Amino acid sequence: QVQLVESGGGLAQAGGSLSISCAASGRTFSRVAMGWFRQAPGKEREFVAAISWSGGSTNYTDPVKGRFTISRDNAKNTVYLQMNNLKPEDTAVYYCAAAYSIYGVVTGAIAYWGKGTLVTVSS
Numbered sequence: 001q002v003q004l005v006e007s008g009g010g011l012a013q014a015g016g017s018l019s020i021s022c023a024a025s026g027r028t029f030s031r032v033a034m035g036w037f038r039q040a041p042g043k044e045r046e047f048v049a050a051i052s053w054s055g056g057s058t059n060y061t062d063p064v065k066g067r068f069t070i071s072r073d074n075a076k077n078t079v080y081l082q083m084n085n086l087k088p089e090d091t092a093v094y095y096c097a098a099a100y101s102i103y104g105v106v107t108g109a110i111a112y113w114g115k116g117t118l119v120t121v122s123s
Helices: 102-106
Strands: 003-007 010-013 018-025 033-039 046-051 058-060 068-073 078-083 092-099 117-122
Touching (some): 003 092, 018 033, 018 117, 033 102, 046 102, 058 068, 058 102, 092 102
Parallel strands (some): 010 117
Antiparallel strands (some): 003 018, 033 046, 033 092, 046 058
């Protein structure tokens, strides 16, 4: 069992940066791939980024490549999303997710979800 709690959301200006975190409980954290999804108002939830259990592999959706960086610290049971050069279209609720493989994260085969944190980017 893995429980996920996001933090760090808030308001940023376009072109600015924001970092969000996801703290996980459970001894299996280091054995699961992690990822971030987002859901903008009136839109479906979409994949943003994924990282393998070791941190050695990452995957990003095209709109965030070169701007967002996903990382994890297994000693702290925490996964991070550093967001740079933010755009108004990045405004969404960001959800932390855990799956049994990075492929599972990318394809949406999610075993555990967090409750989300709101990121708002003003123009």
